[in-house]
Amino acid sequence: MYPSAGAMNAAAAAAAVAAARHPGPPQPGQPIKFTVGESCDRIKEEFNFLQAQYHNLKLECEKLASEKIEIQRHYVMYYEMSYGLNVEMHKQTEIAKRLNAIIAQILPFLSQEHQQQVASAVERAKQ
Template structure:
């Protein structure tokens, strides 16, 4: 009985260590991705600052307004983006399960599924975030016909 309890505790310990390593790796990957995204933002801001003086005064104001609106991401918008990303990920998993197990005819390639990692997930979230924000601007008519 004591031996069984000891084995059970040892397996729980190794399971906890596995989880710790997994969470550490995820945390490290997310930290790297956040630094990468911060660097991308810094570079894009630099590009905007270089290009902005070449625009007309009216367009400069529109671009500055659009940049400020892009910085105003709300919690509900983030939740919506995360929900969309999760649904897309679940759909791709379901499609992967539904792939035929029989060999494909010669010349046909299986459909490629996107690899989902912490990095690509965040990139997708940032892309979805900018798309959602831009589509919201279009609906609200902020930048409608001045282009």
């Protein structure tokens, strides 16, 4: 749960870059000296930093977009499978109802011994 040495080094490096990019206020008695070249260099550094950050965020966004598409494909596939299983379950239920009706119609014509065998077979099938 504690930050690793690599994370602390990265944080220290980021702080050093920020301090170099934005030095503290000048000490009393020191005039602020900004030359055009220094200002351009600082702007260039800031631009390069922002451009690198933009590039990283763009890559991450593209990665997330591709993951989203993959997840949507999986969702559609599972939805289609679920729908197919539901349809198949209804078909099997209808078949079982019809077979049960046929057995109920034929059962009275069987001998007493066969009626008991069929009734026990139907009970086993229900379990």
